[in-house]
Amino acid sequence: MTFGDFELEHGTVQCPVCESENTKITQKIMDIPHFSQIWLFNLTCSDCRYKHNDFLILDIKDPTRLIYHAENKEDYTTKIVRAANGTISIPQIGAMIEPGPSADGFINNIEGIIRDIQDKAIFLKKNAETEEEIEKINEYIELLNSYIDRNLPIDIVIEDPFGNSTIIPFDPAKLETFKLSPEEAGKLKTGYIIFENVKK
Numbered sequence: 001m002t003f004g005d006f007e008l009e010h011g012t013v014q015c016p017v018c019e020s021e022n023t024k025i026t027q028k029i030m031d032i033p034h035f036s037q038i039w040l041f042n043l044t045c046s047d048c049r050y051k052h053n054d055f056l057i058l059d060i061k062d063p064t065r066l067i068y069h070a071e072n073k074e075d076y077t078t079k080i081v082r083a084a085n086g087t088i089s090i091p092q093i094g095a096m097i098e099p100g101p102s103a104d105g106f107i108n109n110i111e112g113i114i115r116d117i118q119d120k121a122i123f124l125k126k127n128a129e130t131e132e133e134i135e136k137i138n139e140y141i142e143l144l145n146s147y148i149d150r151n152l153p154i155d156i157v158i159e160d161p162f163g164n165s166t167i168i169p170f171d172p173a174k175l176e177t178f179k180l181s182p183e184e185a186g187k188l189k190t191g192y193i194i195f196e197n198v199k200k
């Protein structure tokens with residue numbers, strides 16, 4: 001990835017799961033030129049093995065909905081920065097990635113997200129019980145292949161009640177940004193985790 005400088009900091013915090021004081025926090029501030037700074041952090045608890053990755057965009061704070069209209073190979077390199085509270089939906093392939101208590105933040109490009117969905121479908125196929133189910137999943141895997149191979153037009157929607165998710169567009173003209181009303185933001189699922197007692 002082509003991020004600029006970043007700084008590193010380490011410390012310990014109280015584990016949100018087992019309340020152990022032995023949870024390591026690793027933090028990076030990533031500078032993305034002409035865009036923003038992103039605070040990336042990772043928590044690892046040595047006692048209960050709890051792990052969590054997440055992001056905070058440091059200068060955008062409104063509930064947001066972003067839509068990128070991808071239609072060619074370059075567009076598929078657009079990066080999606082999904083904080084743990086972000087909901088990604090891709091209407092053309094009927095896919096939705098919702099936050100949950102164990103949801104992690106991630107940065108991936110559009111092609112990578114479609115491949116991840118495909119991996120999950122392949123995993124589901126292993127647990128399929130009927131021929132009909134297997135056939136449906138195979139059709140879905142093939143559908144995703146057609147997007148990956150031919151870069152068909154596809155819309156990536158990301159909604160975040162805390163405005164911490166974003167899209168780093170290949171072509172800014174193909175990105176739409178909306179502020180969500182409090183009602184719309186309130187309907188989104190969250191996997192919110194609050195850290196108190198952050199210690200250095």
Ligand SMILES: [Zn+2]
Binds near residue numbers: 016018019047
């Ligand atoms: Zn723990």
